[in-house]
Amino acid sequence: MNHLKASLFGTFVSLCSFQSFSQATTDFKFDFGSGKVAKGYTQVLPTSAYSKEKGFGFLSNAQIVSETRKGNNALTSDFCSSTQPFFFTVDIPEGNYDVKLFLGDTKGTSTTTLKVENRRLMLEKVITDEGEIATKEFTVNVRTPNINATEKVKLKPREFAYLHWDNQLTFEFNDANPKICGLEITKASDKTITVFLAGNSTVVDQAIEPYAAWGQMIPRFFKAKNVVFANYAESGETIKSFAGAKRLDKVMSLIKSGDYFFIEFAHNDQKAGSGIEANTTYKEYLKSYIQQTKEKGAIPVLVTSMLRRNFNAEGKLNNTLGDFPEAMRQVAKEENVALIDLNAMSKVLFETMGPQKSMKAFVHYDANTFPEQTKAIHDDTHFSNYGAYELAKCIVEGIKQVKLDLANDLLDGLPNFDPANPDDEASFNFPHSPLVSVVKPDGN
Template sequence: MTWRFDFGPEGDFQEGYEKVSRAALYDDKLGYGFVSLGKVSVKKRTNDLLTGDFCIPFDATFIVDVPNGNYIVSLLIGDAIAATDTTLKTNGEHLVLNHYKTVAGQFAREQFGVNVRDGKLKLSFGGLAPRINALEITASSQQVTIYLAGDSTVTDPVPGNFPFSGWGQMLNYYFKHDVVVANHAIGGRSTKSFIDEGRLDRIREEMKEGDFLFIQFGHNDQKKDEARYTDPTTTYPEYLKRYIDAARSVKAIPVLLTSVHRRYYDQAGKLIDTHKAYLEAVRQLAAEEQVALIDLAEKSRQLFEQLGPEGTTALFLWGEPGEWLNYSNGIRDNTHFQEQGGLSIAKLVVWGIQELQLMPLTMFLKAADV
């Protein structure tokens, strides 16, 4: 099943494509369109049907109604007489293009994977000079899916929380269209509460042979309330093993990750380990179960100590009063990340994938970005 769209002013369009003009406001009967038209404009440069015209979707979101599942999205971007600069996020605010540039007269086709769970495929545009000439969306059952189970350090952001970011939001950016990230992580959850809420069951229902389940908890397993607390020497590894067993039950591949560190330093500038026994529990379980381990705690420790207390404020959710619209009174958060931090931690995860030579994931990395 494939959807094709040709963007630009009303008039001629490529056969087999739906024409999308500035008037294409989304409604559920049409099944596609821009959420708002306030910053959408159109332009025609030449008579070429796909490359000769385009939409300028400045801070605009385009939606297409599609069945839940995985998709390969192909985007044509360019301008006959001007340079372009396009940033693009998909479902879950997953970053797929970051200031993607073309020069005048260049037309580039980019592909990426998208996981849809709410019946809508969303493309949110940004950048200094965004363009979209044409779009193709194709349903796919052949992609490798990385399922993420975790907490707020992994999760996708909720609307109105920019620049909050979990590293799972940014992982898609490093992969070609052959890989899709399905981020089921959610803030405030522990290994226990995630399972008790049925979230692991939903992942298991979707996972297929050859997929991956990345598992990173620990922050909330330390919380002393009954709904979330697990003991690092007993119940924490017991619950983690249930994730391993769920993946193996469908011949998917489990990957354990130690908890990313919080931003706390001692007087010597060394990072303070706030997870302690929870980290060792993950390492020991990975060895016992012969499960791939990405030691994100160690990788983040090295990064945070290299950057130091001042440098890490550019990664964590820190802001002065008025710096971020959604945190206008200022914020000092030493646990959660802003988007630059999410992108940096996702890169550490990718380095772990490379070190482990997790196939076929390593084959599908964008070499220029890692």
């Protein structure tokens, strides 16, 4: 474990046991930089390390600097920046929040990619020209394990170090030259649609590099204030264990009329000892999830699991998921619910890439080619940032194809995505987070 990861995760483990005074506060305005402070804003200096007394501050050991420019606008005439990715956190109660960021430099340029919590992608490569200040907005979900006064989600030991499951909203400012002028956080409207996600390591907000999943990439494609994603997937889960750990109870305690519940399971369910059989218990659990969702007035959406990278001699993918994808298709018809056939789309996607190029979509690294990785990694189940991003685009297309109203909340001007014509990996310029590990996620 590198120094940054140990420091950052250690901070969160120690903070999970308390609630600071700011827990009662849901609206914040921060002015980053050492210059004049905008009226109504709280100043954030490069030295503003997090403390429970303040309830906000920087977390990482990045060398943060501030620069001040001449100008009448106190908010945008100064900023904080770093040559390394840096983290800022705010104590805040569970819920959905609208976030507004002011990015740029009145005397220079900037490039910012913004992730929150467990590397959840919200803004991708925001580039400001010389002298430009960009205002960007998104909506984010903050959660805790609490279901009610007596019940909690049964977290796995590693989850206590995650950058979610706490009363905090954590920002990761990343990319070539991020310059943060201001940050506003306000409670989201009750009318905001929440899209809850259930699944395993192929869906989860993966905490550490080089792993990623589609659930942490998809928020980037949706409009602020309209939609927020609440990703409750976790590595190693089956449709049975997800319910057994009370993750389903947690979702059902929050989901409301008009919300969505995307359900993707199969990779771990198919394994011996899971207690799940495709055409009996799997179907029964799916129908139970669907019934509970409908009882809340929400909209269930089934998502077939993507294929593993398992090619035959003819360059076609073998089905390693047994009858599970077909069982889900049958349930969708029987229950008259929407189905996004990611299984079929992933077959086209990965076969188009072929046996060699598809390795870039999965976690395949030779020894000493990734930080802290002294041995080769060859993983044909879990995805790189590139692979997760392409699968998220498949989900977006699936939302359009099945004509969910959710499609109306996609960002304007998004080009259509054809799995038979994937993005060129060589042109995929995506900044890695500094939290790296070679520990393989649960499940395969």
